[in-house]
Amino acid sequence: MKTNKRAVTADMLVHLRKNQPRFEGIESGHRACLGCGEALAARLVTEAAGPEVMIANATGCLEIFTTPWPESAWRLPWMHSLFENTGAIAAGMEAALKAQGKPTKVLAFGGDGATFDIGFQALSGMLERGHNVLYVCFDNEAYMNTGIQRSSSTPHAAMTTTSPPGSERMGKRHLKKNILTIVAAHQIPYAATTSVAYASDLRKKVRRAMEIEGPTFLQIHSPCPLGWGHDSAHSIKVARLAVQTGLFPVIELERSELIGSMPIRHPRPVTDYLKLQQRFRHLFNKDDARAVEELAHIQALADHNIKHYCLDGEGMDALDSDGADTVRRGGMRWA
Amino acid sequence: MKLTRGGFAYPGTTLGYKTGTWRIQHPEHAHWRAPCHAACPAGEDPQAYLAALDEGNPRDAWEILIKVNPLPAITGRVCPHPCEAGCNRGQYDEPLAIHSIERHLGDEAIAHQWLYPVNKPSEKAPHVAVVGAGPAGLSAAYHLVRQGIQVTIFDEMSEPGGTLFTIPDYRLPRQVVRSEIERLLDTGITLQSNHKLGRNIHLQELQQDYAAIFLGPGVMKSREWSVDGVTPNDLHEGLHLLKRWSDVSSVPDMKSAAVIGGGNTAIDIARILKRNGVDTHIVIHSSLPDPKNPSEDDMRAIPREIEQALEEGVQIHDHHGIKRLILRGEKLTGIEIVRMRKLRNAAGRLHRVAFEGTESILHVDQVIPAIGQVIEATGMENLLNGSSWFKVNEWGQIAGKDNIYAGGDAIEGNGGTVTEAIGNGRIAAEAIAANLNKNELPTFNKAEPISFTSLNMEYFEPAPRVEEAILPVEERVGEAEIESGLTGREAAREANRCFACGNCLRCDNCWTLCPDSAVLKTDEVAFDGSYYVFDYDYCKGCGLCASECPTGYIRMLDE
Numbered sequence: 001m002k003t004n005k006r007a008v009t010a011d012m013l014v015h016l017r018k019n020q021p022r023f024e025g026i027e028s029g030h031r032a033c034l035g036c037g038e039a040l041a042a043r044l045v046t047e048a049a050g051p052e053v054m055i056a057n058a059t060g061c062l063e064i065f066t067t068p069w070p071e072s073a074w075r076l077p078w079m080h081s082l083f084e085n086t087g088a089i090a091a092g093m094e095a096a097l098k099a100q101g102k103p104t105k106v107l108a109f110g111g112d113g114a115t116f117d118i119g120f121q122a123l124s125g126m127l128e129r130g131h132n133v134l135y136v137c138f139d140n141e142a143y144m145n146t147g148i149q150r151s152s153s154t155p156h157a158a159m160t161t162t163s164p165p166g167s168e169r170m171g172k173r174h175l176k177k178n179i180l181t182i183v184a185a186h187q188i189p190y191a192a193t194t195s196v197a198y199a200s201d202l203r204k205k206v207r208r209a210m211e212i213e214g215p216t217f218l219q220i221h222s223p224c225p226l227g228w229g230h231d232s233a234h235s236i237k238v239a240r241l242a243v244q245t246g247l248f249p250v251i252e253l254e255r256s257e258l259i260g261s262m263p264i265r266h267p268r269p270v271t272d273y274l275k276l277q278q279r280f281r282h283l284f285n286k287d288d289a290r291a292v293e294e295l296a297h298i299q300a301l302a303d304h305n306i307k308h309y310c311l312d313g314e315g316m317d318a319l320d321s322d323g324a325d326t327v328r329r330g331g332m333r334w335a
Numbered sequence: 336m337k338l339t340r341g342g343f344a345y346p347g348t349t350l351g352y353k354t355g356t357w358r359i360q361h362p363e364h365a366h367w368r369a370p371c372h373a374a375c376p377a378g379e380d381p382q383a384y385l386a387a388l389d390e391g392n393p394r395d396a397w398e399i400l401i402k403v404n405p406l407p408a409i410t411g412r413v414c415p416h417p418c419e420a421g422c423n424r425g426q427y428d429e430p431l432a433i434h435s436i437e438r439h440l441g442d443e444a445i446a447h448q449w450l451y452p453v454n455k456p457s458e459k460a461p462h463v464a465v466v467g468a469g470p471a472g473l474s475a476a477y478h479l480v481r482q483g484i485q486v487t488i489f490d491e492m493s494e495p496g497g498t499l500f501t502i503p504d505y506r507l508p509r510q511v512v513r514s515e516i517e518r519l520l521d522t523g524i525t526l527q528s529n530h531k532l533g534r535n536i537h538l539q540e541l542q543q544d545y546a547a548i549f550l551g552p553g554v555m556k557s558r559e560w561s562v563d564g565v566t567p568n569d570l571h572e573g574l575h576l577l578k579r580w581s582d583v584s585s586v587p588d589m590k591s592a593a594v595i596g597g598g599n600t601a602i603d604i605a606r607i608l609k610r611n612g613v614d615t616h617i618v619i620h621s622s623l624p625d626p627k628n629p630s631e632d633d634m635r636a637i638p639r640e641i642e643q644a645l646e647e648g649v650q651i652h653d654h655h656g657i658k659r660l661i662l663r664g665e666k667l668t669g670i671e672i673v674r675m676r677k678l679r680n681a682a683g684r685l686h687r688v689a690f691e692g693t694e695s696i697l698h699v700d701q702v703i704p705a706i707g708q709v710i711e712a713t714g715m716e717n718l719l720n721g722s723s724w725f726k727v728n729e730w731g732q733i734a735g736k737d738n739i740y741a742g743g744d745a746i747e748g749n750g751g752t753v754t755e756a757i758g759n760g761r762i763a764a765e766a767i768a769a770n771l772n773k774n775e776l777p778t779f780n781k782a783e784p785i786s787f788t789s790l791n792m793e794y795f796e797p798a799p800r801v802e803e804a805i806l807p808v809e810e811r812v813g814e815a816e817i818e819s820g821l822t823g824r825e826a827a828r829e830a831n832r833c834f835a836c837g838n839c840l841r842c843d844n845c846w847t848l849c850p851d852s853a854v855l856k857t858d859e860v861a862f863d864g865s866y867y868v869f870d871y872d873y874c875k876g877c878g879l880c881a882s883e884c885p886t887g888y889i890r891m892l893d894e
Contacts, residue, residue, distance in 0.1 A: 008868050016855040016868065028852045028870065029349030034357070034877035040850040071352060072344035199847050225877075233878030233891075236848055240793060316797070327794040327885050329389050329835070331843030 022047050025055075030073035031065040035232025037222035037239060038062055038138045041196045042109065045136055045220070046076060048203035049210055054093055055079065055107045058086035058114035061145040061224075062138060086110045087122035091131040098132075105210060108135040112153035113143045115219075116177050127186040127215045134209045134216045137179070140224040148227045152177040155247070156301065157294045158279045160227075165282035170294045175301075183217045184256040191217040192252040197240035198324050201250065201262065221248045229278020241273035244321045246302035249309045263313035265322040267306060270299045354851060358876035360891045362845075364865045367837030367887060371433060373784035374421035376755035377404045377474075378762075381418050381433045382838055388436065388830035393823065396830075397440040398452060404437075404757050405477040406470065408445055408515050409499060411438025412507045412818070414754040415637040423836050426787040429800040432821075432829050439826040445514045451477070455523035456485045461771045464489065464545040466532055469497025470753045471551030471743025473516065474760025475767075476524045479549075482768040486524050487545075491531035495520070498553050498744070499753070501577040503603050504814035505610075506640070509581075533714020547738040547767045550718075550725070551760065554744040554751075556711045560595070560704035562657055568665035573604045573705030584814070586611050589701040593618050593670055595657055596705035597634030598751070602641060604705055605649045610812060616697055617644075617651045620675045620687055632677050635751075643817065646808050652697075656689055660702065669698045710745045722747075730776060731763035740767060785837035789887035794844065801829040835886045839865040845880035845889060854880060 017028075025046020032039035042062055046053075054077040057063045063080050066073040081089040090108035097104050108126075110119055115137040126133060142160045143149040150160040155176045159165050163172040184191040189212050194202040202220060209216035223239050225232040242248035243262065247270060250262035274280040274295070283298075285291045306312055313320045369382040379400060387396035400407050411434050422430035443449070463479050465472045468490035476486040488495070499512045520526055530536050532552070541548050557572040571587055577600065580586060586608060594605045597619035608615045624633040624641060634641060634653070645651060652672060659671040674693035677685050709723050718725065718733055724747035727733055731740040742759025744751050749759070765777040803818045811817060821829065845854045846867055853874035854867050865888070881889040 010872075013855065013868070013870050013872070016857050017870070020856060024852055026852070027347040027350050028873035029352040029354055030851070031349075031352075031354070032850060034875045035879050036850045040848060043850070043852065044847075066349070067344060068349070068352070070340065070344050071348040072346060073349040075346045231878070233882040235850075235877075235879055236883050237793075318796075322793075323796055325794060326796045327840060327842035327844060329386070329831070330841050331846075 023050055025049070025051075025053075025074060025076045026066060027073045027075060029071070031068055032061070033224075033226050033232070035225045035235040036061075036065075037196045037224060037235045038111070038140055039065065040235070041138050041202065041220045041222045042066075044196070044199055044202050045107070045109075045206050045218075048206035049105070049107060049134070051076065052103070053105045053107050054097070055109055056081050056086050056090040056093055058108075058110035058119055059083040059145075060111035060114055061140075062109055062111065064145055083114050083118045085122045086114055086119050087124070087126035087135065090133045090135070091126045091129060094131045094133050106131075106133045108133055110135070110137055111144070112137060112139045112141060113151045115139075116152040116179050123183070124186065127183060127188050127217070131215055132213055134206070134218065137217070137219045138222045139219050140222045140227060141176070142224070142227050144224045144227040153179070155298075157283060157298060159282060160279070170282060170290050171279070180217070180219055180251070180253060181256075184253040186215070187255050188215045188217060190252070190254055193219045193221070193248070193250050195221040195239045195243050195248060195250060196223070197236050197243060198250070198262070201319075201324055205252070227279070229281070230276045234276055238273065238276050240321075240325070241268060241276070244268045245270045245273045246306040246311055247273060247298070249305045249311055250321075251309050258309065261309050261311055262324060263317055263320040264306060264311045265313040265316065265320045267302070267312075270302050271295060274298065353872045354875050355853075355872045358871075358874060358894055360876045360878065360893050361871060361874060362869055362876070362878070362881050362889050363892055364839070364867075364888060365837075365890045366864055367785040367789070368780065368782065369836040369838065370421035370423055370784040371418035371431070374417040375758075376417065376750065376752060377410065377758040379403045379418070379437075381431070381437070382833060382835060384440065385431065385433070385436065385830040385833040386835060386838070388440070388827060389833065391827070393440060393443055393826070394449060397444050397449060400437065400440055401444075401451060403761060404754070405451065405474060405519050406441070406515050406753070406757060407437045408441025408511050409470070409507060410754050410757065411435065411441050412511070413502055414752060415639075421784070423785070423787045423790060424832065424834055427792060427795065427834075428797045431833055432800050432802065435801065435803050435821050436826050436829055439821045439823075441515065442511075442820050443823070445511070445518075448518070451518065451522045453477075453481050453522040454483070456480055456483045458485070460485050461546040462487065462544075463547045463549065463767060464541045465549045465551065466490075466541075467497055467551035467553060467743070468492070468495030468516075468526060468528075469551055469553045469743060469756065470499065471553070471756035471760040472497070472549065473519060474757040475549040475551060475740075475742060475764045476760075477519055477522060478761045478764030479768060480522050480524055482764065482772075484768055484771065487527060488524060489527045489530040489532065489536055491529065493528050495526055495528065497551075498555070500581050501574065501600075501603075503577070503580065503607055505606070505811065505817050506603070508814070508816050531714070538714060538717070542738070546771055547740065549731075549760070549763055549767065550715065550733075550739065550741040550745065551743040551756065552710060552715070552745050554708035554710050556709050557704070558707045558709055560706055562660050565660055565662070567660065567662065567667040567702065569701075571701065571703055573600045573703050574708055576604050576607070576703065580607050586613070587701075589613055591699040592616070592701040592703055593657075593697055593699045594703045594705055595619075596707070597621050597636060597653075598705065598707065599636045599640060600708070601705035602636040602644050602649075604703060606644050606647055609644075609647050609649050614699075615649050616699060617649060618655050618657055618670070618672055618697070619651065619653055620656045621653065621677070623651060623653045643805075647811060656687065657702070658689065658694060661696065667700055667702055669696050670702055671695070672697055708744075724749075729762075729779065730766035731759055732766065738767075738770070785887050790834055790836060791883060791885045791887075794842070794883075794885035795834065798832050800832070801825045837887050839867075839888050840886050841866045842885060844883050844885060848883050849880055850877070851875055
């Protein structure tokens with residue numbers, strides 16, 4: 001094995017950075033942790049949405065790590081809202097732009113806490129009033145920014161600082177809230193889930209939502225190496241396994257009807273996904289009958305998802321859970 | 336409305352903050368040679384020409400290929416392709432059909448008369464003599480000319496090609512050999528046909544007249560054979576029959592024959608006899624190869640050829656040895672064969688044991704030994720010192736001789752393939768050129784090739800291997816070539832299956848998946864075969880790019 005390290009000058013890098021063949025709404029220098037799934041997801045969203053957008057961003061990791069005063073990583077008009085009112089702020093921005101006759105699309109960004117819990121009523125109001133906003137939820141399944149507290153998105157049996165495993169509980173007692181169905185119940189034109197592991201799928205769904213006049217919703221599964229307790233190099237691997245096990249169904253709903261799903265070619269056992277993460281570590285004590293039961297429970301949840309959302313693949317499909325991330329020489333898959 | 340400084344920030348200003356300082360490890364592009372490259376006796380890097388073909392540039396692919404191997408249309412047909420045995424894709428679905436692509440590129444070059452991109456050496460350049468116009472000699476000559484050295488080849492036959500003409504047409508059509516060699520010689524190589532060492536020319540003269548000598552005489556004499564000192568009086572040996580078949584397309588009259596030996600010569604002669612209506616047996620003490628379980632005791636012939644011979648009706652008696660000739664007068668009426676195995680004796684050495692009570696009679700009227708060939712020493716006695724092979728160092732230099740090199744079947748330890756001979760020729764040529772130009776000798780890359788486990792299989796899809804069409808058994812008559820080549824479309828499809836092990840696939844994975852936008856895409860300033868550079872000012876060292884690189888081209892190193 002030989003390496004060939006050659007100095008690339010600072011001037012070259014500045015020039016290159018300015019001439020990358022894609023639009024990046026978030027610049028380098030942000031303070032996200034190593035291997036942050038959310039930072040990647042947010043950049044991919046801005047890449048697909050393009051520069052003609054404005055963003056309302058709820059309190060949370062994304063807000064914190066992109067805007068350490070007096071700097072900003074954003075290259076887009078961006079406004080920080082409170083934890084609870086992102087939906088309302090985005091609705092107001094949209095109404096103002098509409099009044100001015102400007103075509104700029106408004107995006108609302110929030111984590112799972114800001115979406116599933118604290119900002120839920122503002123989101124519901126925004127959806128109900130039919131604002132032309134794409135609401136993107138970066139779902140990392142807990143309040144990571146404040147120190148990994150459970151949210152209603154935290155999956156069953158996961159350890160957080162407020163759902164510790166012990167003599168009484170095996171991690172979180174409750175189930176992950178099915179936010180997509182709740183959102184879709186507002187009869188909005190488009191609501192979908194996607195994952196950072198499938199960048200093409202993610203961008204395709206952003207572009208689709210951008211074309212729709214009216215409220216749209218995208219839930220992006222974004223691993224958090226710190227909160228989930230996995231190697232920062234494995235963010236994509238973990239996210240991919242969430243899809244391949246059936247624990248995170250990748251689906252699309254229109255007017256609350258299921259209109260598309262990413263089929264799973266070979267469903268993987270949930271333990272493949274769980275064992276990479278420290279937050280599920282307590283489930284791997286073979287001598288603990290509760291752990292064995294919880295593993296079976298999580299497998300049953302995955303099996304239920306596969307059946308409920310018709311995720312069973314029928315042979316090879318270029319867009320299934322194995323085919324959708326196939327690489328091609330020259331990068332053609334990332335179209 | 337005027338915003339206070341606390342209320343806004345200028346876009347993209349985090350660029351002033353270098354998150355690279357957080358890093359405890361960093362990614363690096365690291366070309367790591369592919370197993371096909373490591374396995375090729377000629378030194379080809381199939382991964383590199385498959386890449387060019389996949390990009391839609393067959394001519395570029397051919398030019399990459401012939402930088403190492405000038406005879407791809409030939410080796411693509413006859414090489415046992417160890418590259419495919421090494422191919423990492425074999426552990427995923429099926430190995431790449433590298434030999435078919437090699438042949439395809441060679442055939443394309445012939446069809447389009449692509450010229451070797453080599454300049455004719457100047458008349459002032461040093462002059463090297465090459466003895467033997469077989470694969471080793473031709474390769475040495477070509478690589479010398481590539482490096483600006485004049486070459487004259489001396490060959491005893493009237494036509495260049497050497498051992499290539501003992502390979503039957505159904506495997507390697509003579510026309511292919513001629514087309515390839517003709518274009519090769521046009522690069523500026525001088526050929527002196529009908530010049531036999533020790534008869535028309537002498538080593539001493541060559542030493543006086545030329546700056547260096549490369550010997551690629553091959554092994555053109557059959558090894559002595561008898562059973563307890565007895566041979567039938569009408570004995571034909573295998574190599575002789577192959578030459579006769581090549582020259583006049585006929586075999587001596589016989590009804591049935593037992594070929595002794597398990598190499599390619601034995602298989603070739605058996606198949607030719609079968610095509611001429613002879614009831615043909617092969618008697619060999621080693622075993623039939625099992626592709627799933629290769630062993631040291633396997634027959635030496637290429638497994639694919641053995642398989643085709645069996646299809647055609649050649650009967651192979653493996654694990655059998657010949658015990659006795661049954662003669663009526665001096666005419667053969669049969670042979671007695673016996674089961675044999677390779678076993679360890681008390682001292683731990685492997686040796687063959689014949690099992691008493693397993694004798695049987697094979698009724699044949701000819702026995703044809705094809706048990707190997709040896710060098711014809713004429714004119715080179717002083718160099719051989721009574722040995723059957725040349726003893727050479729790793730550059731092919733004959734021990735104790737500064738300017739005499741050898742390669743091909745005639746050197747000790749050679750595996751006896753065309754490809755290996757081509758490799759010997761190239762290495763010796765590089766060493767000769769280095770010596771003449773007073774440069775450093777070429778070095779050998781002995782590093783381990785990249786392993787299957789270093790690749791990320793999530794990013795590849797199963798795809799069936801493209802197979803060349805094979806002539807049905809009933810149509811295998813005379814000299815018709817059995818395997819037809821790939822079409823351009825098939826070859827491109829097959830090249831697309833390559834994992835590009837240890838090399839940049841330009842797939843954009845690192846560029847797309849870096850959460851810190853610390854991978855920049857570029858055509859201009861990338862190096863080492865990559866299309867991306869790392870911006871270490873911002874790279875936090877998370878390792879995601881290395882983990883998600885499909886080809887193992889990125890690795891993480893500690894700061």
